[in-house]
Amino acid sequence: xxxxxxxxxxxxxxxxxxxxxxxxxxxxxxxxxxxxxxxxxxxxxxxxxxxxxxxxxxxxxxxxxxxxxxxxxxxxxxxxxxxxxxxxxxxxxxxx
Numbered sequence: 223x224x225x226x227x228x229x230x231x232x233x234x235x236x237x238x239x240x241x242x243x244x245x246x247x248x249x250x251x252x253x254x255x256x257x258x259x260x261x262x263x264x265x266x267x268x269x270x271x272x273x274x275x276x277x278x279x280x281x282x283x284x285x286x287x288x289x290x291x292x293x294x295x296x297x298x299x300x301x302x303x304x305x306x307x308x309x310x311x312x313x314x315x316x317x318x
Contacts, residue, residue, distance in 0.1 A: 225266040233258045235293050261289035261305065274317040282309040 235256045264285060269278035286308040294301045 223266075223268045225264065227262060227264045229260065229262045230258075230289075230291075231260050256293040256295075258290055258293060261287050263287050263305070275314070276317070277312070277314040279312040280310070283307060 235258060262285075263283045265280070265282045266284060267278065267280040269276060271277075283306060287305060288307075289305045290302040291305055292303040
């Protein structure tokens with residue numbers, strides 16, 4: 223069995239010299255500065271083995287957190303890279 227939690231604090235997408243985009247404001251550059259809010263994710267895994275057989279079940283992003291990991295305004299289009307949604311999987315095998 224194993225479990226893990228990661229936390230990403232508040233971050234900014236660009237250096238401080240780029241303007242912060244405010245709601246309702248006009249865009250004068252293709253390089254805006256966005257604040258990425260903090261988020262946390264949790265992962266877990268459990269497995270069992272007996273003689274040459276093994277089986278493992280895992281879950282990534284247990285709480286199914288929805289967050290942006292990066293925001294860009296290249297070419298005047300706001301683009302966001304989302305956090306991967308919850309993933310549940312398993313594997314099994316035989317060692318010979």
